[in-house]
Amino acid sequence: MSFSPIVNGTGLVGWEFLNRTREKQQASFEKSPLIARETARFAQQIQTVQTSEQLMENRNLLKVALGAFGLDEDLNNRAFIKQVLDSDLSDSKSLANRLADKRYLGLAKAFNFAGTGGPTFEGSQSGSDLAAKLDKLKASDDLLSDRTLLRATLQSFGLEKDIGNEYFLKQVLESDLTDAGSFANRLSDTRYVDLAKTFDFPGKGRPADTLYGFVAAFGDRIDTLSSADDLLDAPDLVTAALSVFGLEKDFANLDRPDFLRNVLESDPYDDLSFAARLDDKRYVALSKAFGFGDPDTGTSKAEKLVTLLSTRTKTVELVGDLFNDVGLTLGVMDFYNLPQGAGKIDFARRVVDSDRTDPTSLINVYPDKRYRAFANSFDFKEPSSTRTYAPGFIDSITRNYLDRQFENGVGESDPNMRIALSLDRDLAQLIKRGGSEDTQWFSVMASKPLRTVFETAFGLPTSFGTLDLDLQLAGFKERSERMFGTEKVSDYGEPEKLDQLRRRFLLYGAQQDPVGLSSGAGVLLALLSGFSV
DSSP states (O other), rough: OOOOOOOOOOOHHHHHHHHHHHHHHHHHHHHHHHHHHHHHHHHHHHGGGOOOHHHOOHHHHHHHHHHHOOOOOGOOOHHHHHHHHHHTTOOTTTTHHHHHSTTTHHHHHHTTSSSOOOOOOSSOOOHHHHHHHHOOOSHHHHHHTTEEEHHHHHTTTTOGTTTTTTHHHHHTTOTTTTTTTSHHHHOOOTTTHHHHHHHHHHHHGGGGSSSHHHHHHHTTGGGGOHHHHHHTHHHHHHHHHHHHTHHHHHHTTOOOHHHHHHHHHHOOOOOTTTTTSSSHEEEEEEEEHOOOOOOOOOOOOOHHHHHHHSSSSOOOOOOHHHHHHHHHHHHHHHHOOOOSTTTTHHHHHHHHSOOOOOOHHHHHSSSSSHHHHHHHSSSOOOOOOOOOOOOEEEEHHHHHHHHHHHHHHHHHHOOOHHHHHHHHHHHHHHHHHHHHHHHHHHHHHHHHHHHHHHHHTTOOHHHHHHHHHHHHHHHHHHHHHHHHOOOOGGGGSSSSHHHHHHHHHHHHHTSOGGGSHHHHHHHHHHHTOOOOO
């Protein structure tokens, strides 16, 4: 049996009782089987919702989502809510932006199905924010050793049951997702793959294979290399240079100690030089990168690349990060000695975008291996289309739902008491949205609970709403100035004035309301009682 909030008395008497007992009453209310089941189910199932359609199809989740914004009455208004959720918030003419009731805008912003950045709730950390924070971790042990961060991470994937199974989680986090037989890929629950993909710890452990590994190795030493011998005397630099061109395995199999020296000392612009006569064009690209065989070489391509990547503030993680920056694209293609004429960038992207698992794809069949080295130049991640609901988002939604459901329970006994409970939140949200003084009064008029509070506190009948909007605006301002000493809605955000407004609302709401009068008589009474128009 569910707990029903108790309201002992009406008006100010009932309010004082509710204030004294609210904390205990609400705690009991939240533990009631139905409410506890609804919130637990929301936390468990929300991670599966990737589209507005999926939210609409799950009535239990939709009930909590709408209830968190006080929109319970729209549970069956599916077509309308779908349009709200799919509103393009960057378009001022979209449905959510045009509705006067800003609760719908709040709902659309929270789930953000039509925008980028994922779901977020004011004051909570979004899924993308959480992912960005966690991406800074370098190894699985960094995450596993931080219990608080680990718990928040697992909760965001709905995997909190694994919090104590560190050996299992370590295997998941260190899985190489490019290997179909890796631990995470063999698990039936795809959430573990999503977890491993978020961090990509194996990828972070192999920086030498990428241009970032090359820059890390050569960064503060590139200026000291004036000859092939300088490079050959540094085995770690040789490894980095060969790896970035994908030549480390080929060179290891060659039983010719002077082979690499001959490559490095070749004149890269002489078609008859040692490097130029080799079938694999990566060797001449390597020769040109350092330019040891060309006495006229000024700043080498290797130096230019180190400078280019070292001064770039944004890390290249996605394919788009590379190709959306033409200067960066050309700089990297030049390092690999790739042609840069018309259509060459588009061709290079086709190589990078091709399916590595398909033996007939472009990257696997094109004979010029420089393009494969270029495709491997960065540890590109797959763009994530998975929405992640961070713990802060889930907590905020369920907290709002619980508060509003408690208010609804109170409202079953006394509707005015429910409005009094929500007044702080509703008024604070309106004031925070800002806008001109008149805009805020129009927002009060558009909000049913706020209009009720002000109309009742000002002694205005509900039929007052039939007047022209400009007359209503003037009426609210005049009454506000006369009764509370201000024409500004924002002044009611002050605790003392807010309390005065609420107490007056409760006092007059408990008495005979002029709503019982006819529409015309109610407006006439309001005008005769001191409201000048």
